[in-house]
Each structure stands twice: as structure tokens, then as C-alpha cells.
Amino acid sequence: MPEPLRxxxxxxxxxxxxxxxxxxxxxxxxxxxxxxxxxxxxxSSRDRGKDRGVSLDGLDWCDDARALAAHxxxxxxxxxxxxxxxIARALSETAFANGKHLVTANKALLxxxxxxxxxxxxxxxxxxxxxxxxxxxIPIVKALREGLAGNRIGGVYGILNGxxxxxxxxxxxxxxxxxxxxxxxxxxxxxxxxxxEADPSTDIDGIDAAHKLAILTSVVFGCPVDFAAVHVExxxxxxxxxxxxxxxxxxxxxxxxxxxxGEAAVTQRVHPCMIRETAPIARVxxxxxxxxxxxxxxxxxxxxxxxxxxxxxxxxVVADLVDIxxxxxxxxxxxxAAGTSRPAAKPMDHHVGAYYIRLMVVDKPGVIAGIAACLRxxxxxxxxxLQRGRNPGELVxxxxxxxxxxxxxxxxxxxxxxxxxTVLEPPRMIRIEAF
Amino acid sequence: MPEPLRxxxxxxxxxxxxxxxxxxxxxxxxxxxxxxxxxxxxxSSRDRGKDRGVSLDGLDWCDDARALAAHxxxxxxxxxxxxxxxIARALSETAFANGKHLVTANKALLxxxxxxxxxxxxxxxxxxxxxxxxxxxIPIVKALREGLAGNRIGGVYGILNGxxxxxxxxxxxxxxxxxxxxxxxxxxxxxxxxxxEADPSTDIDGIDAAHKLAILTSVVFGCPVDFAAVHVExxxxxxxxxxxxxxxxxxxxxxxxxxxxGEAAVTQRVHPCMIRETAPIARVxxxxxxxxxxxxxxxxxxxxxxxxxxxxxxxxVVADLVDIxxxxxxxxxxxxAAGTSRPAAKPMDHHVGAYYIRLMVVDKPGVIAGIAACLRxxxxxxxxxLQRGRNPGELVxxxxxxxxxxxxxxxxxxxxxxxxxTVLEPPRMIRIEAF
Numbered sequence: 122m123p124e125p126l127r128x129x130x131x132x133x134x135x136x137x138x139x140x141x142x143x144x145x146x147x148x149x150x151x152x153x154x155x156x157x158x159x160x161x162x163x164x165s166s167r168d169r170g171k172d173r174g175v176s177l178d179g180l181d182w183c184d185d186a187r188a189l190a191a192h193x194x195x196x197x198x199x200x201x202x203x204x205x206x207x208i209a210r211a212l213s214e215t216a217f218a219n220g221k222h223l224v225t226a227n228k229a230l231l232x233x234x235x236x237x238x239x240x241x242x243x244x245x246x247x248x249x250x251x252x253x254x255x256x257x258x259i260p261i262v263k264a265l266r267e268g269l270a271g272n273r274i275g276g277v278y279g280i281l282n283g284x285x286x287x288x289x290x291x292x293x294x295x296x297x298x299x300x301x302x303x304x305x306x307x308x309x310x311x312x313x314x315x316x317x318e319a320d321p322s323t324d325i326d327g328i329d330a331a332h333k334l335a336i337l338t339s340v341v342f343g344c345p346v347d348f349a350a351v352h353v354e355x356x357x358x359x360x361x362x363x364x365x366x367x368x369x370x371x372x373x374x375x376x377x378x379x380x381x382x383g384e385a386a387v388t389q390r391v392h393p394c395m396i397r398e399t400a401p402i403a404r405v406x407x408x409x410x411x412x413x414x415x416x417x418x419x420x421x422x423x424x425x426x427x428x429x430x431x432x433x434x435x436x437x438v439v440a441d442l443v444d445i446x447x448x449x450x451x452x453x454x455x456x457x458a459a460g461t462s463r464p465a466a467k468p469m470d471h472h473v474g475a476y477y478i479r480l481m482v483v484d485k486p487g488v489i490a491g492i493a494a495c496l497r498x499x500x501x502x503x504x505x506x507l508q509r510g511r512n513p514g515e516l517v518x519x520x521x522x523x524x525x526x527x528x529x530x531x532x533x534x535x536x537x538x539x540x541x542x543t544v545l546e547p548p549r550m551i552r553i554e555a556f
Numbered sequence: 557m558p559e560p561l562r563x564x565x566x567x568x569x570x571x572x573x574x575x576x577x578x579x580x581x582x583x584x585x586x587x588x589x590x591x592x593x594x595x596x597x598x599x600s601s602r603d604r605g606k607d608r609g610v611s612l613d614g615l616d617w618c619d620d621a622r623a624l625a626a627h628x629x630x631x632x633x634x635x636x637x638x639x640x641x642x643i644a645r646a647l648s649e650t651a652f653a654n655g656k657h658l659v660t661a662n663k664a665l666l667x668x669x670x671x672x673x674x675x676x677x678x679x680x681x682x683x684x685x686x687x688x689x690x691x692x693x694i695p696i697v698k699a700l701r702e703g704l705a706g707n708r709i710g711g712v713y714g715i716l717n718g719x720x721x722x723x724x725x726x727x728x729x730x731x732x733x734x735x736x737x738x739x740x741x742x743x744x745x746x747x748x749x750x751x752x753e754a755d756p757s758t759d760i761d762g763i764d765a766a767h768k769l770a771i772l773t774s775v776v777f778g779c780p781v782d783f784a785a786v787h788v789e790x791x792x793x794x795x796x797x798x799x800x801x802x803x804x805x806x807x808x809x810x811x812x813x814x815x816x817x818g819e820a821a822v823t824q825r826v827h828p829c830m831i832r833e834t835a836p837i838a839r840v841x842x843x844x845x846x847x848x849x850x851x852x853x854x855x856x857x858x859x860x861x862x863x864x865x866x867x868x869x870x871x872x873v874v875a876d877l878v879d880i881x882x883x884x885x886x887x888x889x890x891x892x893a894a895g896t897s898r899p900a901a902k903p904m905d906h907h908v909g910a911y912y913i914r915l916m917v918v919d920k921p922g923v924i925a926g927i928a929a930c931l932r933x934x935x936x937x938x939x940x941x942l943q944r945g946r947n948p949g950e951l952v953x954x955x956x957x958x959x960x961x962x963x964x965x966x967x968x969x970x971x972x973x974x975x976x977x978t979v980l981e982p983p984r985m986i987r988i989e990a991f
Binding site for chain 1: 694778858
């Protein structure tokens with residue numbers, strides 16, 4: 122009779138209950154696949170009395186999550202409490218200090234303390250599993266760390282936040298249906314449908330995607346997790362007007378996380394992007410996540426699936442448990458192309474790319490000439506210009522796309538444009554990515 | 557100084573040379589990632605004098621591939637010779653008999669002898685790696701066997717042959733451009749571009765896709781590899797006419813491999829399918845491969861990437877070498893939902909689905925009534941009927957789609973229809989899949 126792998130689960134929200142349900146429903150299958158039972162033996166949560174729709178019979182209840190992390194009957198601590206500090210962090214450190222493996226779905230914790238936790242895991246000779254922290258239903262950490270381990274990875278980019286992708290998709294569909302809806306209205310709908318939180322800022326300001334991107338960066342490049350070095354912009358300023366122009370120009374607007382191994386340093390950035398409508402990732406809609414890996418041997422590969430939810434996240438947690446049950450223990454962040462160099466702290470300073478610029482101007486002769494002069498002065502070359510609809514003397518949108526330019530030059534040009542009398546609103550800029 | 561993992565490569569075609577190049581180009585990275593060097597030490601091929609554009613300096617040359625498989629300095633034999641019998645099979649058996657790990661890109665070998673080889677690997681306590689045998693650049697074996705190991709998998713389907721997908725894509729594009737090209741013309745072009753072999757039958761008759769499907773079936777369901785139980789149809793009979801109707805009906809035609817865990821048994825089938833143009837896999841075009849996994853926890857996830865070529869295949873071979881270097885040895889086919897039961901030998905006998913039927917009939921009153929009667933007699937319910945273009949007294953196409961029906965009933969109805977005087981060509985049928 123093989124020894125069971127004994128699990129302690131800290132946090133019994135929908136994911137924790139989903140893990141319990143999975144371990145129970147698929148117990149026989151998991152034992153067949155790994156050669157040993159995987160059994161939940163202890164749990165910890167705030168409210169013991171709450172009905173969670175899943176039986177807690179036979180499970181040891183710990184009022185203190187740290188007690189769970191030191192529980193003598195537990196081999197693996199599954200941390201599903203959340204938050205980068207406080208109890209989740211203390212629990213994780215306690216787990217390694219007590220010789221337990223740790224599996225976590227906590228992207229904030231890893232984004233802020235991933236390097237220290239990976240060290241603690243290595244010193245304790247225990248596994249730090251975090252497949253569930255990035256794009257739940259897609260086994261992307263395993264794909265990058267193992268499946269594509271033969272490749273020098275040049276870059277990874279993806280749709281890492283389902284809430285933002287839902288909002289962007291709904292806005293595109295509304296524009297295409299001729300009934301353009303703006304950000305606030307779609308956000309409210311997403312909240313009503315449960316796709317966005319009551320306080321949506323972590324999602325829509327790009328923080329959640331940035332947490333995941335910082336983790337992916339260390340998976341592929343081996344450098345220490347450095348969330349502070351991620352350039353982060355959210356989607357609050359993406360308007361139906363800009364989405365309409367994007368569609369007209371053959372683009373889609375998505376919030377992407379992009380990490381690249383540049384000549385000087387690794388760059389990490391999260392911001393709205395215009396991508397060609399024919400790019401495979403442009404067609405990943407709704408709450409789905411997707412990640413594209415670019416490798417020197419494969420060219421590129423795309424992985425698409427559900428990014429959140431009890432089932433997909435539990436699937437990822439249990440994939441880590443299966444690895445541990447099979448004895449497949451490995452460093453959390455194996456070395457990569459970038460080795461131990463740190464990501465660039467201000468990645469956009471040296472960014473070079475094409476740009477979409479939208480201005481609200483007074484419709485009168487000479488306006489375009491003034492704008493063009495500002496761009497010329499910064500050596501920014503215009504690729505195309507669109508002025509739809511005449512409305513002499515009134516406010517009209519003017520759209521420009523640029524050839525490749527350095528971001529600092531574009532920013533200077535936009536500041537100069539903003540000072541023009543004929544430009545009546547702050548310029549809007551969306552970076553164009555050539556995938 | 558850690559022990560290197562020493563590799564012997566049998567077969568120095570484009571993939572073998574690609575593996576050599578990868579091990580050399582990314583040697584430092586691989587050592588950092590795995591903690592030990594991965595070094596080619598011996599090779600075997602037919603023609604020693606040939607210039608392959610890659611240096612063989614320092615490599616032990618074996619004229620006999622079986623000698624390579626027994627070479628005392630080799631830890632892992634990489635089999636890239638191909639073919640299900642002969643030298644590839646003998647070499648593989650010799651490798652395990654001599655205590656070597658085996659990594660292979662040989663789908664035919666695994667489709668025919670996968671069960672026996674998995675047994676030999678287990679008895680020798682060695683690893684049988686075959687990531688490169690299915691959808692080269694996509695780490696799908698690892699994703700299914702490890703990344704989604706928490707899921708009860710209901711089914712897996714995919715575009716498993718790049719040649720067929722290239723031909724289907726080119727035919728669709730030609731129809732959409734109003735310059736319909738038929739199968740033979742597109743095949744010839746594919747041959748000229750190097751996307752199809754001089755003898756294309758293994759690809760276009762679905763054999764290659766069926767080899768891969770038989771392997772995937774055992775990965776997800778744990779039953780012994782049973783190629784003989786795969787229902788196989790190729791794409792020779794897919795016409796531009798049918799693709800035109802498919803587009804009109806909102807479908808795309810793809811050659812898919814589909815494996816499902818049915819109530820009675822696992823069913824495996826490879827045949828042209830009509831799939832909704834909005835299904836994610838419908839948009840995977842050209843030589844790309846894609847696999848969709850349906851799991852009880854994730855819903856579905858899609859994996860897309862290059863299916864062939866020196867780089868992607870070498871990437872997959874080296875992923876297996878990395879697993880071995882890291883000590884991640886596991887059974888070739890872990891148990892799955894279907895356990896050790898065998899796949900159904902005649903999977904289409906009990907197939908239930910919707911069908912597209914295209915007939916060439918004489919355009920005169922009463923023709924449709926006769927056809928409808930044949931379908932009614934077999935209890936096959938018509939969903940839609942299309943008769944484009946009138947041409948009294950001449951040959952015109954009539955297209956029908958059915959509601960869900962048992963295949964045996966559809967086959968009987970088509971036989972009856974074929975006997976009608978007004979139906980002048982054998983009926984064409986394409987199964988409609990509701991993804």
C-alpha cells in the first residue's frame with residue numbers, strides 16, 4: 122500500500138472547495154495516475170460554521186492557518202487565502218520551515234515574494250507549485266518550464282486577465298453591432314454577471330495581469346521575480362471611439378502582458394495594445410486567457426483556456442499535487458536565457474514600436490499641419506492619418522498611426538501636441554504590437 | 557561537476573541534425589535549466605559521407621543503429637529513423653534491453669507497438685519519451701499527462717496533420733476568393749512547396765493523423781495503444797464544391813482526429829469534419845496543428861503551434877531529454893478514465909451526429925420528394941436543404957444537413973438515395989461536429 126500524499130488546504134472559498142471536490146470526485150483516477158492516493162487531511166478557514174456545499178467530514182480543522190502549515194500529518198500545504206502579505210505570506214514561510222511542500226494560487230504573493238519563497242523552497246528541498254497563479258485552466262507554467270525547455274525564449278505575451286478581456290470583448294461587439302457602449306456601462310454589466318469584483322481596480326488597472334506577468338518572466342528567463350519593474354497601465358481609458366477606429370484600421374484592442382528578453386535587459390509591460398485582427402490571440406474573446414510563447418526552435422505556440430473559476434483553478438492546483446505525488450520536484454524558477462540579471466526598472470524608456478494616436482481637434486484648416494510639425498520635430502514618422510466626418514469649427518477626432526518610434530519621442534511629441542490651441546482634449550495613445 | 561546526460565542519435569535527417577544543433581546552440585541554457593550538461597556522444601545514419609551542415613566532430617559514429625542502442629557511453633537513445641518495423645523497432649527494443657532511455661519522434665512505431673514498448677520501458681525502469689511524435693512544437697503529451705492530470709478527460713480532438721490542414725486552408729481561401737481550386741491542384745502546390753511528400757498518401761489518407769490520435773488516446777485514457785481501432789478517412793474526396801457549401805452554411809472543413817470516452821468504450825476517428833466557423837479550432841490555418849482537450853474541471857483548453865519541421869520536432873525531443881536529465885521519469889501511458897479497456901474496434905457503428913449530405917441530381921420536379929422519402933424511411937430528420945441555381949433537366953447539386961442521427965441509418969439512407977434514377981453521382985457525406 123503506497124503512502125498517500127496528505128494535503129492541508131488553507132482557505133475554503135470557491136477554489137478551496139473546488140480542490141476538495143476534485144480530490145474527492147477524481148480520487149481513484151488520481152491514485153491510478155500517480156500510484157498513490159492524494160488525500161485532503163486538514164483545512165483552515167475563517168468561518169467554521171458556514172455551509173460550503175462540500176463535506177468537511179474527516180478533515181482536521183485548524184482555526185489558525187499557521188497551525189495547518191505546521192500540522193504533522195500534512196505533506197503539502199495548499200495556500201488559497203490570497204493577498205501578498207499577512208497570513209498568506211506567514212503561512213507559506215511556515216510551510217517551508219516545517220518541511221512541507223507549498224502549492225499556491227496566490228499571484229500577488231509570488232509577484233512580491235516569489236524570489237524569497239523560491240529560495241526558501243530550495244533550502245527546504247521542497248516544491249513550490251504555482252501553476253494556479255497564472256491562467257488557471259492553462260498549464261502554462263509547465264509548458265514553459267518543461268515542455269519548451271529546449272528553446273531559448275525570446276518573449277511571452279498573453280491575455281492574463283479575464284475581466285479585462287470580457288470588457289474589451291463586449292466593447293468590441295457593441296461597436297460592431299453599431300451600438301457602441303463605453304467602458305463604465307460594460308464594467309457595470311461585468312460586475313452584475315460576476316465577471317468583475319465590486320472593487321474592480323486590481324483587474325481593470327492591470328495589477329492582476331502584472332502579477333502574473335512578473336511570474337511568467339521568471340519562469341522563462343530565470344531572473345528573480347520583480348513586480349516593481351513591470352510597467353502597468355489598465356483599460357479605464359480605452360474608449361468605444363478608439364475601439365471603433367481600431368476596427369476600421371484592422372486591429373483589435375486587448376490588454377496584454379508582454380515580457381521580452383531585450384538586448385540590454387528583460388522588459389515587462391502590461392497595457393492596452395492594438396493587434397492585427399488576424400493574429401491568433403486577437404480572436405481569444407470573453408473571459409478566456411491565452412499565452413503565446415516565442416521560442417528559437419518552435420517559432421510560436423499559443424495556449425488558450427479558462428483563466429479563472431473554481432474548476433480550472435482547482436485543476437491547476439491538483440496538477441502541482443500530481444507532480445509532487447509523482448516525485449517530480451524541481452526548482453520554482455529554473456535558469457533561463459536572462460540568467461540572474463534583473464528586469465529593466467523602467468521598460469518603456471527604451472521602448473520602440475508603432476503607435477496609435479487619437480486627438481480631439483477643432484475642425485479648421487491648418488490643424489493637421491500643426492500636429493504633423495510636432496511629430497516631425499521629434500522624428501516620429503506618420504504611417505497613416507484618418508479624419509472621419511467634417512464638422513467645421515466643431516470638435517472632431519483625428520487618428521494617426523506612426524511607424525516605429527522611440528516612446529520618449531512619442532511622449533514628447535504628444536506633450537507638444539497637447540499644448541496646441543486647436544487640440545482640445547489630452548491626446549490618447551495606444552501601442553500597436555506587430556505579432 | 558554533475559554527470560552529463562549522454563545522448564545517442566539514430567537517424568541524421570533534418571530532425572536529427574536539428575537535435576544536434578539545438579543541443580549545441582543552447583548547451584549552456586540546458587545545463588542551467590537541468591543542472592547537468594546534455595551531450596550528444598554518438599550518432600548513427602546510413603551515409604557517413606553526406607554533408608549535413610552540422611559538425612559531427614567528437615561524435616562516435618555507429619554504422620549499425622543497434623550498436624548505438626547498446627553503446628556503453630549512451631544514456632538515452634534518440635530514435636529518428638522512422639517506420640513502424642525494421643530497424644526503428646529493433647533499435648528501440650535493444651535500447652531498453654540495454655538499460656537505455658528511449659526518446660522517439662516515431663508515431664508509426666508507437667501507434668503499432670506503443671503498448672509493448674511502454675511495457676519494455678517499465679520493465680527496464682527507463683523512460684519512453686514521445687513528445688515529438690504528436691504535434692511537434694506543441695508540448696501536448698506533457699499538457700495532457702501532467703498539466704491536466706487532475707481532470708477526467710471526456711475527449712480530445714485536433715488538427716494533427718499539417719499537410720492536410722494546409723490543403724484544406726488553401727482550398728477554403730480559393731473558394732472565398734471566388735477562384736475555387738480543387739484538391740489535386742492544391743496538393744500539387746503543397747508538394748512543390750515541400751508541405752506534402754512525393755507520395756502523399758500517409759498524410760492525405762489520414763494515416764499519419766490516426767497514428768497520432770492512437771497515441772493521444774492512450775495518453776488521456778490509459779488504454780493500450782490500438783491503432784487498428786481508429787476509424788480513418790482522408791481528405792481526397794473533399795471537393796471545392798463541398799467547401800463552398802460549408803462556408804455558405806457557416807462551417808469550415810477540417811481533417812480532425814477525435815477520441816472520446818463513450819459510455820460503452822473509447823472511440824477514435826479521423827475524418828473530414830464540418831465545424832462552426834466560430835469554433836476556435838476552425839481558425840487554425842495553414843500547416844499549424846492544434847489540440848483541444850475537454851476536461852471535467854477546465855471545460856476546454858486549446859493548444860496551437862507548429863506540428864512539424866526540424867526546429868519544433870527538435871524542441872519536443874529535447875523537452876523529453878530535459879525531463880530525463882531532471883530525473884522526471886514516469887510511465888509512458890499513466891492510467892486514465894478508461895483504464896485498461898480497449899478502444900471500440902468499429903467506432904462508427906454507434907456514431908451519432910449531424911451530417912452534411914451533397915447529391916448531384918437531375919433538376920426536375922419530384923426529385924427532392926424521393927430523396928426525402930429515403931431519409932424518412934431510415935428515421936433521419938432533415939435540418940436544412942439547399943438547392944442553389946436552377947438548371948431544368950440538367951445536373952445540379954442538392955445539399956442537406958441532418959439533425960442528430962445514427963450513422964448506420966444515414967449510411968442506409970444514402971445507399972437508397974444512390975439507387976434513385978434522379979441521383980447521378982454517389983452521395984457525398986461529411987460529418988458535422990458540434991464543438
